[in-house]
Amino acid sequence: MFCSTLRDLITSAFSAFKGNIAISFYRDRRIETTISYDDLDRDTNCMANFLLNLSVKKGDRVVLFLSKSLIFVVTHLALQKIGAISVPLNPGFKKSEMAYYLRDLEAKIILCEPAQEKMIREIAPTVARFVIPTDRPYNEISFFRSAADALPELSINPDDPGLIIYTSGTTGEPKGVILTHGNLAHDAKNIISFWEITKSDVLCHALPLFHVHGLCFALHTLLIAGGCVRMLEPFSAATVAHMLMDKKEENPCNVFMAVPSMYARLMDFLLGRKHDFRHIRLLTSGSAPLLARDFDIIASAFGQEPLEREGMTETGMNFSNPLHGKKKAGSVGIPLPWLQVRIVNPETLHDVDPGQSGEIWLKGPGVTPGYWRKPEETAKAFVDGWFRTGDLGRVDSEGYYYLTDRIKDIIISGGENISPKEVEAVINRMEGVLECSVVGIPDDKWGEKVVAAVVPQDNSPLEPNEIRAFCKMYLHDWKCPKIVSFVNKIPKNAMGKIIKEDVKKLFQR
Numbered sequence: 001m002f003c004s005t006l007r008d009l010i011t012s013a014f015s016a017f018k019g020n021i022a023i024s025f026y027r028d029r030r031i032e033t034t035i036s037y038d039d040l041d042r043d044t045n046c047m048a049n050f051l052l053n054l055s056v057k058k059g060d061r062v063v064l065f066l067s068k069s070l071i072f073v074v075t076h077l078a079l080q081k082i083g084a085i086s087v088p089l090n091p092g093f094k095k096s097e098m099a100y101y102l103r104d105l106e107a108k109i110i111l112c113e114p115a116q117e118k119m120i121r122e123i124a125p126t127v128a129r130f131v132i133p134t135d136r137p138y139n140e141i142s143f144f145r146s147a148a149d150a151l152p153e154l155s156i157n158p159d160d161p162g163l164i165i166y167t168s169g170t171t172g173e174p175k176g177v178i179l180t181h182g183n184l185a186h187d188a189k190n191i192i193s194f195w196e197i198t199k200s201d202v203l204c205h206a207l208p209l210f211h212v213h214g215l216c217f218a219l220h221t222l223l224i225a226g227g228c229v230r231m232l233e234p235f236s237a238a239t240v241a242h243m244l245m246d247k248k249e250e251n252p253c254n255v256f257m258a259v260p261s262m263y264a265r266l267m268d269f270l271l272g273r274k275h276d277f278r279h280i281r282l283l284t285s286g287s288a289p290l291l292a293r294d295f296d297i298i299a300s301a302f303g304q305e306p307l308e309r310e311g312m313t314e315t316g317m318n319f320s321n322p323l324h325g326k327k328k329a330g331s332v333g334i335p336l337p338w339l340q341v342r343i344v345n346p347e348t349l350h351d352v353d354p355g356q357s358g359e360i361w362l363k364g365p366g367v368t369p370g371y372w373r374k375p376e377e378t379a380k381a382f383v384d385g386w387f388r389t390g391d392l393g394r395v396d397s398e399g400y401y402y403l404t405d406r407i408k409d410i411i412i413s414g415g416e417n418i419s420p421k422e423v424e425a426v427i428n429r430m431e432g433v434l435e436c437s438v439v440g441i442p443d444d445k446w447g448e449k450v451v452a453a454v455v456p457q458d459n460s461p462l463e464p465n466e467i468r469a470f471c472k473m474y475l476h477d478w479k480c481p482k483i484v485s486f487v488n489k490i491p492k493n494a495m496g497k498i499i500k501e502d503v504k505k506l507f508q509r
Contacts, residue, residue: 158182176372411440
């Protein structure tokens, strides 16, 4: 088991790889700023001491309400150096959302942008604010550079919190997931080992920084391994394609991490264009399920199969298809080292028979100690030290795991349990269907009824009756959607996960 802290890992990496390029930040397809490991070490030390001078202490919550930028990265890493807790929030959050988060956190200080200052002042007038114009080049942001550039001498332990990231809150108020230095260090070292990430790797970073995928799985791992991060502003298929195909650089990008919705847009852009991706060694997909047909399309476009994996905010990375060996479409792969897994009947709490579906329970050094100031929610999430993921899944005879649904998404109609994913899998096989989402809505007769929101492909002549008839060819009648509604897009969050509660609202109009 890894017992180091995130602070130990980043300071060691900064020392070991000084002189090497750590991050190149791109704006409008051009490099705005390049920062080496030794410069990153110095700047994070200066920021750490600047924050200490503002009376930020170990355990204080510091909100990063900032766009993706180098100053975001420097501040986040500086907070890890002084034992304060980094709290990244989506810069697109509205006033009502921010009011909840700031009330829940009792933050010491909020770092925001000029356009957000008025809103923050109205919500939390007594909380200290520091305004940072992230649209300016990083080298022009100088407020912290006069602080001391020596590493602050502070004691930080593996059990000390380093990060709070909020869940989406689809079943109630959002919960702040506490991730300790030990959690974060373990997760980074585990991924580095499993995916063989080294100082030779160059990552095309197109993910947001307010989720564990972009912040922990991508940024932390590459920096700790001594690799180079080419960081892009908000995702653009054209920009990503250009970066992945660009071989003019001395070291072209050879690692790409993305979510299925990003791959879909990238595949659309690449259609009919010449491309050569033979230099890419690691192509990963996560944060949302990848359809089998999309797996094949990506494999064809890149000349290699994408590596599907699964992780949670509460647990870090859990499963991954192997880097070397069989990759199975639709499977999240095998458990990472140090992770214990059970598949449990959620009603009896007994392990299911091999091959059967049940709730996935996890135990390991990457698992959160709990939710911020929510002891009841924390207690519900654990049984005898096992974390209840809320995901239904199964394992095959070769040890590969499959996620079959979320417990909270199961539809109960007429006393029968219906898996939305099973119905979605059938609809997605239809010619003319781009994607769909199946949910249950209240029904006086059945308790809930199955409905489907479907995005048709351009110029598709599909009719709702055709979709219902197709479903009846493969499913029991009670599993088939009672209503099919065509929509322009399926509601999703920033990581491409479908927001089921918003899908239900489509049927309330």
